[in-house]
Amino acid sequence: MKNNKGFFFVFIATIILGVLISMNFNFKGIQSYSQLNATEYQNAVEERAALYRDIGNLQEDNNEKKDKIRNYAQNDKKNDKILDDMKTQISDYKSFIGSNNVEGPGIILKINDGTTNALEENTDEINNKLLHDNDMALVLNELRVAGAEAISVNNHRILPWSGVICNWAFLGFDDGGMEYAPFNIYAIGDPEKLKAALLEDGSHVKQLMLRKLYVDIKVVDKIIMPPTTANSNVKYMSRDESKK
Template sequence: MKNIKTKIVVFISTILVGFLIATNYNFEGSSSTLSLNTKEYQNAVETKNNLTKQVASLRQINSETQVKVNEYNNSDIDNVKILEDMNMQVADYGRLTGINEVKGPGLVITINDGSINEKEDDESTILKKYLHDSDMAFVLNEVRYAGAQSIAINNYRISPLTGVNCYGPYLIFEDKTVEYAPFNVYVIGNPETLKASLFEQGSFLNQLLIRGLSVEVAIKDEITMPASNIGNMEYAKEYINK
């Protein structure tokens, strides 16, 4: 009889617990049910995925930062080593931005207006044989895409902020520097890779040749480029996402 009573109590308790779970009972005197429609469920999944990505990204950043901190805290690394590391980073940034003079192998692409035949060429043909600022912008973009690591036009170093305009036989840059034709585009990078990419079928340099402009290329074992003056960053300030 005692065993039967025990079984009944266990059975009733099981039913009660199941009911509490089904109704999401909070054990504080109230119960609630959770029901999401399709849109709410999709939003919840998207929110979860975004949070997961953010957590993964923060973990990666934390791991990289911790490695750097450990390097600096290592007893074998003294102030001289830290200073050398910082100087190397500054040098890398200087090469990338153009504020440091650089040298290396690459190409020299010489571009000049085409020969004009005033008796046979109409106005449209003559305009096509001139190099315009939009043409130089396309050339710079194509050179970068081909793998250029540093670029200069004549004696003017191209930086990430360089803008160019055309006024007749010369180009004028954003800081009012003027360079005259013929334009020698100096490019530091892998010479063979650059040449193959810049003169492949459909490239912009080939289009300039079809239009009648003069385009010549020479491979150089070493090119030296001057530093650029990228100017004062008056408006763009560092943003730290808190």
């Protein structure tokens, strides 16, 4: 009987303690919560929502960074290949605009003025045996059409946009450079194709030979060509972004 009474009192005390705990009762006599008005409650809700958004953004950003790190780790070899391809492409562009030393098979076209005799020939006959700027321009154009990938006149590298003018006994170029006869024109490309194109009937080189200028064509296995000394910076041309 005594044991039953003791158990009963303990049971009642346990229930009372549970009720106090569920009511958030502070044994020091002070309530642990405060009553919020409508404005404070709304601010608290908004602050909680903002915190949830910040946490979500941080999680999303963290996931993106993890994905980037994973891609970098998995694609190192691929990225190296892309970088190598870009370097090769830049090198090709530099070769195209004449900024690099280049070498390869091709021909050496040597042109010099013909032998003249001022006592026996008139002015027109003498001029006909001289190489003029329009002659050089036509020869350079024939080499380009025949497939020459790089051209130089003596030590002057010819660019795709190079122009040539007559300057007394010299041939001048648009960048201020000048060369004098005899002119050794180096052309890198298919040697046989270049030579055949220059010796075709109707070619300008053939016309020079008929005009009795000195012309010699030599096929060579290797030509080493210096880079241009001209400024190849583009001032006015820009990429058209409207068509991709």
